[in-house]
Amino acid sequence: MDLIVVGTVALDDIRTPFGDEKNLPGGSATHFSIAASHLVQVGIVGVIGEDLPEAHLNLLSERNIDLAGIEKQQGKSFHWKGFYEYDMNSAHTLDTQLGVLATFDPKLPAAYRSVPYVFLANSDPDIQMRVLDQLDRPKFTFLDSMNFWISSKKGSLEKVIRRVNGVVFNEEEARQFCNTPNLITAGNRLLDLGPSFVIIKKGEHGSLLFSRDFSFAAVAYPTEKIIDPTGAGDSFAGGFMSYIARHDRLDEDVFREAVNFGSVMASFMVEDFSYRKLVSITTMDLLERYNRLYQYIHFEPLDAL
Numbered sequence: 001m002d003l004i005v006v007g008t009v010a011l012d013d014i015r016t017p018f019g020d021e022k023n024l025p026g027g028s029a030t031h032f033s034i035a036a037s038h039l040v041q042v043g044i045v046g047v048i049g050e051d052l053p054e055a056h057l058n059l060l061s062e063r064n065i066d067l068a069g070i071e072k073q074q075g076k077s078f079h080w081k082g083f084y085e086y087d088m089n090s091a092h093t094l095d096t097q098l099g100v101l102a103t104f105d106p107k108l109p110a111a112y113r114s115v116p117y118v119f120l121a122n123s124d125p126d127i128q129m130r131v132l133d134q135l136d137r138p139k140f141t142f143l144d145s146m147n148f149w150i151s152s153k154k155g156s157l158e159k160v161i162r163r164v165n166g167v168v169f170n171e172e173e174a175r176q177f178c179n180t181p182n183l184i185t186a187g188n189r190l191l192d193l194g195p196s197f198v199i200i201k202k203g204e205h206g207s208l209l210f211s212r213d214f215s216f217a218a219v220a221y222p223t224e225k226i227i228d229p230t231g232a233g234d235s236f237a238g239g240f241m242s243y244i245a246r247h248d249r250l251d252e253d254v255f256r257e258a259v260n261f262g263s264v265m266a267s268f269m270v271e272d273f274s275y276r277k278l279v280s281i282t283t284m285d286l287l288e289r290y291n292r293l294y295q296y297i298h299f300e301p302l303d304a305l
């Protein structure tokens, strides 16, 4: 196994203009791993309570996702309630119940410690740090977070950011964390903290990739069907990291392809509640959409006008 994710395995109650559903399979690690499972085997590090239905875990195992790093504890699972307005670009949190996450002390299974690719999905930054401490020289560590942790644990979050190779934020989070309205300034400030790569996601407007050597703007796959945007960011990251792990290279070409593959993955994710759509598609569907995205954005440089 070449890729692990630490994050939440959760229950979600979600309202969008297209429906209202409760106790859905959710959590950053869940959505990330379902996306990544299209290309590689992925292991989850996380915690669940007694209320998480067995069926949620069975679905992960059926997709060859390794659950050795999931601990079951007495108490309730992480539970998130949120809704989206008509434009569906940003989630509004109604309630966050940490449950067993509040006291979770991750212990990595021995086989996970030498894994080369590690995604620290949105979770408590202190938990993210304790996972980093247990790793044996990983090749590429990538971190996500959100407003909830930026507001409540900014100091801890900054310490983890200083130790990872890459960071992914959405635009509001980047502005909030870096204290600037300008996303280019935010990207540069995040690079100044130490990571070699920063991705800032702009919802339906795509994403920006910054590094010290090159920058890259990706568009979102143009889709008319958006039913529930929850997990778009996690599935983007799952597509991105699994592409890099599968190719096992960290050069500019792979990063560009991985960002576009992440956009394609997210475009499927939003077509239904939870990961329902993502588990119904094949690698051929992903490939076709990737190539359609290429046609959509491709253009040639000009010699003259």
Ligand code: AMP
Pocket (backbone or CB within 6 Å): 008, 010, 011, 012, 025, 026, 027, 028, 031, 080, 091, 096, 122, 123, 124, 146, 148, 149, 229, 230, 231, 232, 233, 234, 235
């Ligand atoms: P996103 O990809 O950003 O839409 O992430 C959606 C998932 O994040 C949901 O399934 C939630 O269970 C999970 N989530 C919401 N709030 C938090 C939080 N504060 N920490 C970790 N995970 C969260």
